[in-house]
Amino acid sequence: MSALFSPLTLRSLTLKNRLVVSPMCQYSATGGFANDWHLVHLGSRAVGGAGLIIQEATAVSAEGRISPEDLGIWRDEHVEFLKRITDFIKAQGCVPGIQLAHAGRKASTYALWRGHGTVPVGEGGWAVVGPTDQRFAPNYPQPTGLDAAGIAKVKADFVAATHRALAAGYEVIEIHAAHGYLFHQFLSPLSNTRTDAYGGSWENRARLLLEVTADLRAVLPETLPLLVRLSATDWTEGGWTAADSVRLAGRLKDLGVDLIDTSTGGNVPKASIPVGPGYQVGFAEQIKREAGIATGAVGLITTAAQAEEIVAAGRADLVLLAREELRSPYFPLDAARELGVDVAWPPQYERAKN
Secondary structure (H helix, E strand, O other): OOOOOOOEEEOOEEEOOOEEEOOOOOOOOEOOEOOHHHHHHHHHHHHOOOOEEEEEEEEOOHHHOOOOOOOEOOOHHHHHHHHHHHHHHHHOOOEEEEEEEOOHHHOOEOOOOOOOOEOOHHHOOOOOEEOOOOOOOOOOOOOEEOOHHHHHHHHHHHHHHHHHHHHOOOOEEEEEEOOOOHHHHHHOOOOOOOOOOOOOOHHHHHHHHHHHHHHHHHHOOOOOOEEEEEEOOOOOOOOOOHHHHHHHHHHHHHOOOOEEEEEOOOOOOOOOOOOOOOOOHHHHHHHHHHHOOEEEEEOOOOOHHHHHHHHHOOOOOEEEEOHHHHHOOOHHHHHHHHHOOOOOOOHHHHHHOO
């Protein structure tokens, strides 16, 4: 019996296996609207046998986009096409999830293949916000520190986006609090030097994420799970640490979060990160063990045997695949074959199963 292909139940939702398509920005939207690229991209991974697909970082406000080409969910009009995507994903026996995000001081930057750093206002860029006026890097936008009204808007935007996500048919909501985006910026002492109730002490730096989490849990039906993606460490002296992440995961669990999607880094431009196969799995394992909450592991997980070991050894509850899913949309079907597990194929593809 494969651990990787065993079901996992989160609240009333049961995933058919432990393989998850990790949220990956496609930088292919106009005005935040999804289109056929997103339908085919996400739909093909559902056909490929994943148990859960978490849609790319989807901006809760126009100013919260990473790039002008990011997906958005800040308008009611965004919902219609997103519903088309979730309907197709569900029809393949896969669960549709969405990562709600605000880029903070890392907003208004070029898509990966278009350039680097700040997109000027004349090219579709915009004024950005952050915990303070500290830039991420010299070629990134100059942010304005959020005041009380700005913080209230961020919270309201996440609540409104959650309502729209439910209307669009998503069954898993993930809060993006990793990779140097807004919530991570507030968490880390390297980027948060505020002196008010949202800065200084650990409790103050965690306050915004905890408040938004409580707000979203109140909006979500009790039957649906809430996830949070964390960067477990800044990989930089004086920054956010694994111990901080364990402490935060415990607080999030108390607020009704069901799983921590465990990544690292992104808040410091020149952090020294020891990248290698499964280099972040140990953080997922530590949070699971010490905070007593389910976790997902991500980061250079590229083989069926590697993914199987992570789940079978109890190091994480889910395995999230990013680049490997870009290379191999049918990775779950291939992994099942490799592990000797008989899983259902789409009937249109059955002739190729054996």
